[in-house]
Amino acid sequence: MELDEEVLPGCLSWQKIKCEQKFQSSRICPASVYNIVKRQLNVKLASFERQRGGTWHLEPTHGGAYRVKISAYATKTISEMRRSLEELIRGRPINHPGLSPRVLQHLPSRDGVILMRKIQHETETYIILDRHSLTVRICGSEEKIATAEQELVRSLLAYHKRQQLxxxxxxxxxxxxxxxxxxxxxxxxxxxxxxxxxxxxxxxxxxxxxxxxxxxxxxxxxxxxxxxxxxxxxxEPGGKPDDIEVECPICLCKVDDGYSLEGCSHLFCKACLLEQLEVSMINFDAFPILCSHTDCGAPIVLADMRALLSQEKLDELFRASLSSFVTTSDGNLWFCSTPDCPSVYRVAGPHKPNLRSE
Incomplete structure (x- = not known):
């Protein structure tokens, strides 16, 4: 066993070292999906080890998900196994001709979420909805996916028909x-x-x-x-005395690209409502966010926020709301002092931190 024409210590000159490359890959499986595909995943990994000579390791992550690590001596083996894992974890896409975008747009609604949860519970599957592309995938065994797909299509088409009426x-x-x-x-x-x-x-x-x-x-x-x-x-003018209000209560101008609030039905310029929500993100005194119509004060509900804001802006508004809640708790609540930790804790005991700077 030589290196640079010198025999390595403790080795004989006729001994040889055999080196092989080992390739690795990993895939994160969300806990909600793992709980459904756990049995199929274990079967697939055991088959990979038995038939292809690969190895695998499953470990939980800090976020509650699971990381699947696979390794083998050939990139083709790793590629095929990773593709098989992704198909299992991502679920089977539903491509029924009746599920047009107009039908699928019901799924992100409150009734749509309730429907998906009901089907998941009854069929022991997990339904993944991409809200941006309006595509649906179902995770689970082949038989249960087929049952869930059939029930989802039937229920969603029936719901759409009712909505049409x-x-x-x-x-x-x-x-x-x-x-x-x-x-x-x-x-x-x-x-x-x-x-x-x-x-x-x-x-x-x-x-x-x-x-x-x-x-x-x-x-x-x-x-x-x-x-x-x-x-x-x-x-129409001269119809009934309480004619429709055309002025936006925020800018006091004629409503442009109007939006009617879910809770109280008052009409605003969409741009004015957006500005009100964005100001709330930087002004903690703006919470709770209420309708600005005279003598109304009804809360602006989550459905309005989702309709007006992108998911990124909505998350930012939620963080601002939490910060407002903590800062107005009179010192009863505090954010965790650990860097990058978003947790909040309640102050125990009669002694509270002194907020005044000396």
Whole structure:
């Protein structure tokens, strides 16, 4: 065993060293996915070790996920195994022809999230939704993925059909009190509309400002025509005394690119609401964020923030809200002093840190 024509200490000249390259790779598996694919993952890794001579190691990370490390003596083996792992961890894409973007846009909503959780619980799968590209993947065994896909497609198409038979009484181009006008004109059971559209069954959802139509698409179109004719009627000059408000309560100018708040239906310029939210990110005294309409003060709800802000800005607003909550706790709450640690702790005992600088 020689190196640079010299025999290594403790070795004989006829002995040889055999060197081989070993390649490694790793893949992070989120805890939510790992809990579903744990059995398939172990089977796949054991097969990799048995058939291809590779080795693997599974370890938890600090964030609660799991890191899968694989190693082998050939890059092709590593590549094939990593591809197989990614297919398992990422899940199978759902490409049903009926799931158009208009149908998939229901999934990020409150009802859509509830639907996904229900299917996950019943089928022991995990559904991954990409909110930006509106694509869906399902993790789990092949049989359970097929069951989950079938139920997701069926339920989502049925929900979309129901939504198509709804008439919204609140929106950026509708007067804030349209539901009130509809009730005044046609009654709380909408009997006046039922008398005009034969055979239609209607239900008014006062919480979400929606008329639910039980009937055909043609019936919905007739009801919608009646409702929006009323909306146009009461908005015209000389119609009813309480004409639609066109001034934004923030800039006091005519509403431009309007947005109606979910909680109170007051109409604002979208740019003014964006400015109000962005100012709140740097001014801790701005929390809680409330409607600025005179004598309103209703909170601006999460649905509005999600509709107006990007995910990055929304995260920034959440951090500012937490900081405001901590700084206004009269010293009862403090951020952890460890660098880069976002945790908050409650001060124990009667003694609190002195905030005054000497």
């Amino acid at each position: 709804e008439i919204r009484l609140r929106g950026p181009h509708l007067r804030p009190d349209l539901m009130k006008e509809v009730v005044n004109q046609f009654g709380p059971e909408l009997q006046g509309i039922k008398e005009k559209v034969y055979g239609v069954d209607l239900k008014l959802n006062t919480r979400y400002h929606v008329i639910q139509v039980h009937g055909s698409v043609e019936m919905r179109q007739e009801v919608e025509k009646i409702v929006y004719e009323l909306a146009q009627e009461v908005s």
